[in-house]
Amino acid sequence: MYQADRVELAHGGGGRKTQQLIKAVFQKHFANNILDQMLDAAIFDIAGSKLAFSTDSFVINPIFFPGGDIGKLAVYGTVNDVAVSGAKPYYMSAGIIIEEGFLLEDLQRIAASMALAAQIAGVQIVAGDTKVVEKGAVDKIFINTSALGVVRAGIALHPAKIKPGDAIIVNGSMGEHGLVIETSRRAFTLATPVQSDCASLLPLAQVMLQFGDKLRCMRDATRGGLATTLNELAVQSGLTFAIEQELLPISPTVVGACKLLGLDPLYLANEGKLVAIVDPDCVDALIREMHLVKGGENTCVVGRVTCDLPGMVELKTLLGVWRVLPMLEGEMLPRLC
Amino acid sequence: MYQADRVELAHGGGGRKTQQLIKAVFQKHFANNILDQMLDAAIFDIAGSKLAFSTDSFVINPIFFPGGDIGKLAVYGTVNDVAVSGAKPYYMSAGIIIEEGFLLEDLQRIAASMALAAQIAGVQIVAGDTKVVEKGAVDKIFINTSALGVVRAGIALHPAKIKPGDAIIVNGSMGEHGLVIETSRRAFTLATPVQSDCASLLPLAQVMLQFGDKLRCMRDATRGGLATTLNELAVQSGLTFAIEQELLPISPTVVGACKLLGLDPLYLANEGKLVAIVDPDCVDALIREMHLVKGGENTCVVGRVTCDLPGMVELKTLLGVWRVLPMLEGEMLPRLC
Numbered sequence: 002m003y004q005a006d007r008v009e010l011a012h013g014g015g016g017r018k019t020q021q022l023i024k025a026v027f028q029k030h031f032a033n034n035i036l037d038q039m040l041d042a043a044i045f046d047i048a049g050s051k052l053a054f055s056t057d058s059f060v061i062n063p064i065f066f067p068g069g070d071i072g073k074l075a076v077y078g079t080v081n082d083v084a085v086s087g088a089k090p091y092y093m094s095a096g097i098i099i100e101e102g103f104l105l106e107d108l109q110r111i112a113a114s115m116a117l118a119a120q121i122a123g124v125q126i127v128a129g130d131t132k133v134v135e136k137g138a139v140d141k142i143f144i145n146t147s148a149l150g151v152v153r154a155g156i157a158l159h160p161a162k163i164k165p166g167d168a169i170i171v172n173g174s175m176g177e178h179g180l181v182i183e184t185s186r187r188a189f190t191l192a193t194p195v196q197s198d199c200a201s202l203l204p205l206a207q208v209m210l211q212f213g214d215k216l217r218c219m220r221d222a223t224r225g226g227l228a229t230t231l232n233e234l235a236v237q238s239g240l241t242f243a244i245e246q247e248l249l250p251i252s253p254t255v256v257g258a259c260k261l262l263g264l265d266p267l268y269l270a271n272e273g274k275l276v277a278i279v280d281p282d283c284v285d286a287l288i289r290e291m292h293l294v295k296g297g298e299n300t301c302v303v304g305r306v307t308c309d310l311p312g313m314v315e316l317k318t319l320l321g322v323w324r325v326l327p328m329l330e331g332e333m334l335p336r337l338c
Numbered sequence: 339m340y341q342a343d344r345v346e347l348a349h350g351g352g353g354r355k356t357q358q359l360i361k362a363v364f365q366k367h368f369a370n371n372i373l374d375q376m377l378d379a380a381i382f383d384i385a386g387s388k389l390a391f392s393t394d395s396f397v398i399n400p401i402f403f404p405g406g407d408i409g410k411l412a413v414y415g416t417v418n419d420v421a422v423s424g425a426k427p428y429y430m431s432a433g434i435i436i437e438e439g440f441l442l443e444d445l446q447r448i449a450a451s452m453a454l455a456a457q458i459a460g461v462q463i464v465a466g467d468t469k470v471v472e473k474g475a476v477d478k479i480f481i482n483t484s485a486l487g488v489v490r491a492g493i494a495l496h497p498a499k500i501k502p503g504d505a506i507i508v509n510g511s512m513g514e515h516g517l518v519i520e521t522s523r524r525a526f527t528l529a530t531p532v533q534s535d536c537a538s539l540l541p542l543a544q545v546m547l548q549f550g551d552k553l554r555c556m557r558d559a560t561r562g563g564l565a566t567t568l569n570e571l572a573v574q575s576g577l578t579f580a581i582e583q584e585l586l587p588i589s590p591t592v593v594g595a596c597k598l599l600g601l602d603p604l605y606l607a608n609e610g611k612l613v614a615i616v617d618p619d620c621v622d623a624l625i626r627e628m629h630l631v632k633g634g635e636n637t638c639v640v641g642r643v644t645c646d647l648p649g650m651v652e653l654k655t656l657l658g659v660w661r662v663l664p665m666l667e668g669e670m671l672p673r674l675c
């Protein structure tokens with residue numbers, strides 16, 4: 002039963018309800034110039050250096066899934082937030098909350114997975130905290146990571162830099178992570194196995210940063226999926242994001258499974274996908290470079306920025322009709338990351 | 339029932355069992371020069387600056403208690419880790435995991451409490467993450483904070499700097515926080531009300547840092563209490579920490595309540611107390627300065643460093659007998675912070 006005075010699952014979905022909660026509670030009390038930017042990572046100067054700092058808690062269920070586990074996700078999730086902010090992450094913290102009775106073998110597996118992901122991303126886990134709570138006080142294991150990186154000299158990605166005419170690109174197919182988690186939970190078997198796309202976006206982001214100011218802004222399309230990420234950018238830039246169904250890379254397996262399960266791949270979380278807004282003059286050159294990088298092979302243009310409907314996202318359907326693609330309203334699937 | 343292949347509550351107590359788990363799992367997989375120091379905050383150079391970085395998850399039950407709440411604790415807990423590392427914290431992240439159905443009013447109260455604590459400590463909460471999980475997947479609310487500070491020029495506090503003959507000081511009475519939490523949970527009424535000592539140690543630490551190399555090392559005495567903190571320092575320095583019961587500031591109310599409840603105040607968590615190891619030549623001058631700072635009024639010497647029993651802590655009882663004070667073995671009280 003809905004109760005206006007209580008936190009609902011929908012407040013954690015990453016869409017409009019999450020934004021409302023954050024605005025009504027955390028932005029209200031914590032307000033400061035850095036937090037108020039509401040970027041994927043906080044950007045600030047400290048002792049003369051420009052740093053990027055991001056935090057994420059991972060509460061995913063199940064903790065092991067095709068293509069990854071909570072440990073890998075906890076490292077790459079935060080690395081990616083720093084990477085898409087134009088920075089290279091160097092140091093990371095890990096705060097781990099474990100339920101009494103959790104198998105040590107599983108904990109070893111998760112720690113090994115975190116260590117491997119950190120090594121691949123080139124970050125060191127330098128600070129940690131371990132809490133154990135009684136059975137029933139947490140569902141198995143939750144992990145928080147915070148990462149600290151150095152912003153590349155001369156780079157200042159920001160939605161305010163987006164201009165009408167800019168190209169919208171993504172680095173590959175949408176919806177795998179969300180679909181994998183949902184089908185794992187339902188023990189639903191797909192004819193063609195799908196794996197989570199959970200991966201580091203750092204190598205790709207570093208290549209993209211070479212394009213300087215031609216790269217306006219990037220985001221990883223996690224909770225709430227591509228549709229929600231584009232809606233955030235549309236609001237923050239005051240422009241229109243017009244994408245075309247025909248151009249969107251979504252695998253036939255994901256399309257088919259989503260139809261069966263009543264899910265929309267554009268709202269499903271990704272954990273190795275970014276969306277970038279790029280000067281149209283350099284988009285071909287950028288995509289050529291991205292095709293050479295692991296994870297960037299399927300980069301493509303999915304639409305462009307206009308000023309038709311300020312602050313909104315439009316989708317051209319396969320029938321050629323334009324419709325508004327709203328922000329995720331509530332919670333489609335809980336605990337995807 | 340004890341099962342060797344599972345995580346137990348005792349692994350989260352902050353004592354020997356916690357150290358064993360961290361060593362067997364996290365240090366094993368994450369090993370690097372910075373983490374291996376096992377200090378309250380990681381110290382590293384980034385872009386030419388020496389920074390301190392610390393993380394802590396707060397899972398305390400109850401979330402509101404006499405003298406504080408989970409929000410205040412989450413800010414000061416991490417601020418204190420950075421402060422006792424010789425640094426001034428500037429920026430903080432907050433990762434908040436909320437149980438579905440949590441009262442918005444309580445969330446507002448916690449956020450306001452975090453904001454006030456951050457303001458008092460002079461830190462900005464610049465990065466955040468909000469997750470909501472279904473009823474039963476977390477007990478009310480858990481908060482992770484990570485803080486980033488700049489190490490004061492010329493300061494390098496480290497247990498390796500401790501020498502025989504050094505004085506051991508604390509800034510006030512021991513055990514209040516742990517006792518308050520335990521009595522709140524048992525709905526046990528104390529004749530004289532006690533409040534948690536939850537407070538920022540930053541002003542005190544900043545004054546102490548003026549003594550440069552004469553201040554060898556400091557720690558906040560949280561999980562596992564003074565006894566466990568001293569044991570950690572004894573192991574890390576390879577020296578003996580000899581303290582005297584007669585010198586220890588413990589209030590009569592805490593002593594009395596601990597006797598009734600079967601608790602030892604030396605193992606009870608504090609959230610506004612530090613222990614520092616100081617050159618004996620300057621200890622009087624340092625204590626005079628500390629007496630002038632809020633939270634330092636009751637600073638006193640509680641013992642000294644020797645080399646009688648390398649790596650151990652000794653306590654001189656009121657009967658004049660020396661006995662070994664071991665590290666907290668398992669879990670005295672869960673979820674104190």
